[in-house]
Amino acid sequence: MDAHPLRVGLVGYGDAGRGIHGRLLREAGHVVVAVVTRDPSRAAAARSDWPGVVVVDDVATLLRRADGLDLVVVASPTGLHGEHTRAVVAAGVPVVVDKPLGTSASQARGVTEAALSAGVGLTVFHNRRWDDEQRTLRAVLAAGDLGTVHRFERRWERWRPTPKDRWKENDPVAGGLLLDLGPHLVDSAVQLFGPVHRVYAEVRAISTTAPDDVFLALHHAGGVLSHLAGGGLVGAPGPRTRVLGDAGAFLVTSFEGEPTPFAVLDDVVAGRGHGLAAGSHGGWLVHGAERTPVPCPPGGHADFYRDTAAWLRAGAPPPVDPWDAVRTAEVLDAAAVSAREARVVTVG
Numbered sequence: 474m475d476a477h478p479l480r481v482g483l484v485g486y487g488d489a490g491r492g493i494h495g496r497l498l499r500e501a502g503h504v505v506v507a508v509v510t511r512d513p514s515r516a517a518a519a520r521s522d523w524p525g526v527v528v529v530d531d532v533a534t535l536l537r538r539a540d541g542l543d544l545v546v547v548a549s550p551t552g553l554h555g556e557h558t559r560a561v562v563a564a565g566v567p568v569v570v571d572k573p574l575g576t577s578a579s580q581a582r583g584v585t586e587a588a589l590s591a592g593v594g595l596t597v598f599h600n601r602r603w604d605d606e607q608r609t610l611r612a613v614l615a616a617g618d619l620g621t622v623h624r625f626e627r628r629w630e631r632w633r634p635t636p637k638d639r640w641k642e643n644d645p646v647a648g649g650l651l652l653d654l655g656p657h658l659v660d661s662a663v664q665l666f667g668p669v670h671r672v673y674a675e676v677r678a679i680s681t682t683a684p685d686d687v688f689l690a691l692h693h694a695g696g697v698l699s700h701l702a703g704g705g706l707v708g709a710p711g712p713r714t715r716v717l718g719d720a721g722a723f724l725v726t727s728f729e730g731e732p733t734p735f736a737v738l739d740d741v742v743a744g745r746g747h748g749l750a751a752g753s754h755g756g757w758l759v760h761g762a763e764r765t766p767v768p769c770p771p772g773g774h775a776d777f778y779r780d781t782a783a784w785l786r787a788g789a790p791p792p793v794d795p796w797d798a799v800r801t802a803e804v805l806d807a808a809a810v811s812a813r814e815a816r817v818v819t820v821g
Contacts, residue, residue, distance in 0.1 A: 477786075478502050478503045478504045479498075479503040479504070479543040479544050479778075479781070479782055479785065480503075480504060480506045480541060480542055480543045480544070481498055481503055481504065481505045481506065481507075481542070481543065481544050481545070481546060482505075482506065482507040482508075482509070482535050482538070482542045482544070482545040482546070482566075483495065483498075483505050483507070483508045483509070483519075483545075483546050483548060484509045484532055484535065484545065484546065484547045484548055484549050484557055485509065485510065485547070485548035485549040485550075486508050486509075486510040486512070486515040486516075486518065486519050486548075487510075487512075487515065487548075489548040489571050490508070490510075490546070490548035490549075491515070491518060491519070491522070493548075493571075493600075493774075494546050494548050494569075494571070494598070495522060495523075497600075497774055497775045497777065497778050498546075498778055500775035500778075501775045501776075501777075501778035501779045501781075501782070502779075503544075503778060503782070504523065505519070505522075505523045505526055506523070506525075506526060506527065506541065506542070507526060507527045507528075507529065507535055507538055507541075507542065508523075508526055508527070508528050508529070509528075509529055509530070509531060509532055509534075509535050509549075510528060510530075511530050511531075516528045532557050532560050532561070533560070536560060536561065536564040536566070539564045539565065539566050542566050543566075543567070543785060544566070544567050544568070544569065544781065544785065545561045545566050545567070545568045545569070546568070546569045546570075546571070546598075547561065547568060547569065547570045547571060548571045550640050550644070550647060551573060551576060551641075551644075551647040551648070551652055551653075552576060552640075552644065552646065552647030554570055554571070554573070554574060554575060554576075554584075555575045555576070555580045555583070555584055558570050558574075558584050558588075558595070559584060559587055561593075562584075562587050562588045562591050562593045562595065563591070565591070565593055566593070567593060567594035567595070567785055568588070568593070568594070568595055568596075569596055569597070569598055569781060570584075570595070570596075570597050570598065570798075571597075571598045572597055572598055572599055572656040572657065572660075572798070573597075573652050573655075573656045573798065573801070573802060573805070574597050574795065574798040574799065574802065575802060576646065576647050576652065577802060577806055578799060578802035578803040578805075578806045580802075581795075581798055581799045581802040582799050582802075584795075585795045585796060585798075585799055588795065594784065594785065594791065595791070595795045596781065596784070596791035596792055596793050596794075596795060597793045597795055597797070597798040598777065598793070599656065599657065599660045599793045599797070599798065599801075600774045600777050601657040601660065601661055602660070602661070602664060602777075602793070603772060603773060603774045603776050603777055604661075604774075605755045605769045605773075606713065606714055606725045606728070606755055606756055607661055607664075607665075608755065608769065608770045608772050609725075609754075609755025609756050609767050609768075609769050609770060610665065610714065610716065610723055610725075610755075610756065611665070612767075612770055613716075613723050613756070613758065613767060614665065617720075618720065618721060618723075618758055619716060619717075619718030619719075619720055619721050619722065619723060620718040620719040620720025620721065621718055621719045621720075622666070622697055622716055622717065622718040623696070623697060623698065623717055623718065623719070624697065624698050624699075624700065624715075624716070624717040625662055625665065625666060625697055625698070625699040625700070625714075625715075625716050625717075626699070626700045626701075626702075626712075626714065626715040626716070626717075627658055627661060627662070627699075627700075627701050627702075627713065627714050628701075628702045628703070628704075628710065628711045628712065628713055628714075629650075629654045629657070629658060629702070629703040629704075629713075629728075630702060630703065630704045630707035630710035630711060630731075630733075631704065631705050631707060631710065631731060632706070632707055632708050632709075632710065632732060633705045633706065634680070634706065636680050636681045636685070636705060641653055641683065642681040642682065642683055642685070643681070643682050643683060644682070644683055645678075645682050645683050645684075648682075648683035649676075649678070649681075649683030649684035649685065649687075650683075650684055650685055650686070650687045650703040650704070650705065651674075651676050651684050651687050651703075651805060651808065651809065652805065653703075654687070654703040655687060655689070655701075655703065655805050655808070656798070656801050656802075656805065658689070658701040658703065659689070659691070659701065659801045659804045659805060660797065660798075660801050662691055662693070662699040662701060663693075663797070663800065663801065663804070664797075666693045666695060666697040666699065667693050667694055667695045667697075668693065668694045668800070668820075669691045669692065669693055669694070669699075669804050669820050670692050670693070670694050670819065670820060670821075671691075671692040671817050671818065671819055671820065672689060672690070672691055672692075672804055672807040672808050672811050672817065672818050672820060673689070673690040673811050673816075673817045673818075674687070674688065674689045674690070674807075674808035674809070674811040674812040675687070675688045675812055676688075676808065676809065676812035677812075679705075679706050680705065680706050681705070685704065685705040685706060686703075686704045686705070686706065687701075687702065687703040687704065688700070688701070688702045689701040689702075689804075689808050691804065709733075709734055710731060710732065710733040710734075710735075711733070711735070712724060712725065712726050712733075712735050713725040713726065713727060713728040713733075714756065721758055721759060721760045722758070722759040722760070723756055723757070723758060723759070723767075724756060724757040724759050724764070725755070725756040725757075726738045726739055726757070727739050738757070738764075739754075754766035754767055754768060754769060755767050755768065755769030755770070776792075777792050777793075780792035803820055803821065804820055807819075807820045
């Protein structure tokens with residue numbers, strides 16, 4: 474436990490608030506002292522998880538306790554991110570916003586400018602920068618093992634023939650995979666290969682009210698072409714990540730236990746004499762039929778909150794620059810236009 478843990482107010486205690494942020498805050502050594510939820514079962518869970526926690530019904534009530542908070546984490550539904558973040562900024566409390574920062578680039582930009590004008594710290598939960606595959610791929614690229622990269626592919630595909638019944642699937646404005654998985658996919662590509670100049674996208678709703686099938690082709694300024702896909706009705710999820718260069722390729726076959734026929738390639742790591750336990754590698758270096766597992770560098774998602782503490786206490790940079798989230802939102806806005814008008818859209 475951190476000797477001086479951050480005192481955190483958590484807005485929302487559902488899949489994101491409890492299942493992701495609460496878990497990572499605990500792992501990083503911080504303490505949730507207040508939770509916003511109206512759901513009785515979630516309130517009971519918060520009291521069980523964090524003895525002594527104060528549970529309130531709304532953000533305004535939470536912010537009356539601003540003097541006892543070092544940080545507020547906004548993990549409410551996407552459509553409320555802008556409103557809730559502005560309220561926290563107005564109260565003068567540093568804030569982490571779950572992705573996306575806003576439902577549009579205009580909203581994301583407005584929130585960022587409000588925080589800057591008020592002198593209040595703002596960062597965005599692009600936690601997938603700390604994924605095993607992303608950290609491993611960064612190391613592979615830094616070592617030059619792929620030579621000159623020309624294509625980056627990442628898939629976030631699931632087989633969910635019976636969709637979940639929640640706002641993410643049912644809200645056509647703030648829900649759907651373009652705004653749910655799209656920020657992670659785009660941010661990962663931009664962090665690896667730089668700014669995006671042109672976007673082509675296909676976005677549709679197959680089994681839910683909100684979009685559940687997304688494909689984006691991004692043309693990066695440096696020449697790399699990214700193909701990004703997210704889907705909820707994918708009976709045979711493809712390889713998670715494939716990066717192609719003139720000296721080889723990097724391949725991630727499976728991801729976070731999601732069922733895929735390609736997972737069998739990871740099951741044999743321990744038996745091939747590589748000196749690695751199954752699941753301990755971050756991907757494969759591939760040259761045709763030859764593949765070699767790449768050790769995963771140390772780290773994990775809780776590093777986001779460790780970096781948040783360094784940002785708030787020691788003046789380190791924020792773990793994610795909010796302007797990165799604005800630029801990601803610009804790409805997603807362009808993707809929405811591209812899908813609607815069936816054309817390539819220039820960003821910026």
